[in-house]
Amino acid sequence: MADMNFTGPEPDLNELLAARPQLGLHAQDGLCLENVPLNAIADQYGTPVWVYGAQTMRARFAALRDAFAAETVPMHIHYAVKANDHLAILNLFHEQGAGADVVSIGEFLRATKAGIAARDIVYSGVGKSEAELETALSAGIGQINAESAEEVDMISAIAARLGVVANIALRMNPDVDAGTHAKITTGLAENKFGIAAADIPALYARASGLPGVRVAGIAMHIGSQILSTEPYRHAYGKGAEMVRALREAGQSVEVLDLGGGLGIGYQDGPGLSPAAFAAMVRQATNGLGVKLMMEPGRYLVGPAGLLLASVILRKQTGKRFLVLDAAMNDLMRPAMYEAWHGILPVDAAAFQGMATPADVVGPICESADQFAKDRILPDLRPGARVALLDAGAYGAVMSSAYNARPRAAAVLVDHGGFELITRRQEPEALWDGEIVPGA
Structure with a gap:
């Protein structure tokens, strides 16, 4: 699964991290967005969950505005x-x-x-x-x-x-x-x-x-x-x-x-x-x-947002699969555009582990429900959390409830803290407003 604008060897975990100043890796807290631990967000609101960095958005707007002013x-x-x-x-x-x-x-x-x-x-x-x-x-x-x-x-x-x-x-x-x-x-x-x-x-x-x-x-x-x-x-x-x-x-x-x-x-x-x-x-x-x-x-x-997900299971059938609790109904771009999104483990220790190719997929009953093919990743066990990067644009807005999967929650990180900005959809809301004639 290759982005048409991407050629050459795929960046490794540390290269992905180094290219994103909004992200940081703390020895105990793990992967952070704007110095806020993603584990803390997942602990409170579960996964999958969208996470957006307010200061990153402000900084990018200022960079564009200032470039024209210059x-x-x-x-x-x-x-x-x-x-x-x-x-x-x-x-x-x-x-x-x-x-x-x-x-x-x-x-x-x-x-x-x-x-x-x-x-x-x-x-x-x-x-x-x-x-x-x-x-x-x-x-x-x-x-x-x-x-x-x-x-x-x-x-x-x-x-x-x-x-x-x-x-x-x-x-x-x-x-x-x-x-x-x-x-x-x-x-x-x-x-x-x-x-x-x-x-x-x-x-x-x-x-x-x-x-x-x-x-x-x-x-x-x-x-x-x-x-x-x-x-x-x-x-x-x-x-x-x-x-x-x-x-x-x-x-x-x-x-x-x-x-x-x-x-x-x-x-x-x-x-x-x-x-x-x-x-x-x-x-x-x-x-x-x-x-x-x-x-x-x-x-x-785009760079201000990520989709935080958890590994449901590891599957080995001649090749290695990592099945996430996020799916194409959450982030459609890889299925629709063959888009490439970086994937980072949230646990700091995983950055030091041995990495091998894996297909990263979701649980939806579609072969297109795939986030990455032959991605070099460490051994991530069930419950391990990962961040799908650069998902702030054309992510949540294109999401759906396909396979009757409730839409994910969303959190805004700002000033060293985080706040819920979209509640996770309740299962009952999936059929709210529907009418069964004669019922």
Whole structure:
């Protein structure tokens, strides 16, 4: 099971640990997140359990913000709610000054519940319904990134009926290959997202004359888990060319929304450097005189979260299996994307033990329920705890109750302590709301 962005030998336990300053290993307490022992969390709340580091998220937001400040590039940062929509996390980024990027009315309502003002929210996504648009416009949403001519007409009709003005940006598909997994690319012509660049000028001109619509500018998003600045440089160059062409045609262009997608290091690499990204943005947009916006998600929350699990049993059938109490219903990424997640034992002594290959799997009745194949790990006995790393993004938000498995609890680590932010789902809640006719 290999991440498509990972080549070369797999990092060992100590290399994984060394690459993550938010983690530490204490001789007696074992593996810690932000100096809080994971064993203490598991002792109190059981496993599987999501664990998030608040200070790690704050530090990553500050690193991105400061990188743009160093390049004297004013950047409006909107956290991509789809990466992790927990109210506690949304509130944390709101306190740091972030807006929100949402792709459904549920995410919009979550963001406002967490204290983010509607005017600081960008609504993206290819399939916004009339009811969703009406709710967002009635609440005074800041910007809608329109993905088609048909959507522009929908927005105009709804806004005119409500007597409001919708600020929109046209999402341009730049047809740029970001070099990521096929299931997370969004900027190719074959993808469902955005409007072909050739169609932008005519639609921009027509939309500018529609009732209830104010066309603010251009939006882009080319994919997720991007580890090089080059795809961005190519795409943003096309975006800058479009801004200039529209202005030459007499259109007003005030906004260039750059999207998100900054990759992180799932193995022992650093991921995409905020400083390199900010420098590239400055070069690509120099002299445009537009309001710059971006919507990072994974970069901010991915390394801040982990899934804490326990070994149920060891199984030997010609090869070694470690069966965890966590499963693909908890962390879907390995099954869906062949994604690679580091796995560390929580016990400090295990780091010194002899390590051999093992498949790390869950208890679900699917062959895809596998977290790692032939991973070099020590002899972990039933009851031993492990941390599945870099699971703060697209982990809990993609989880389900498949196989009637209750959803896991979640804990936030902050200021040397920890606090429950999601209760473990009770088994009875699995069928709450269901109706048996005639019963």
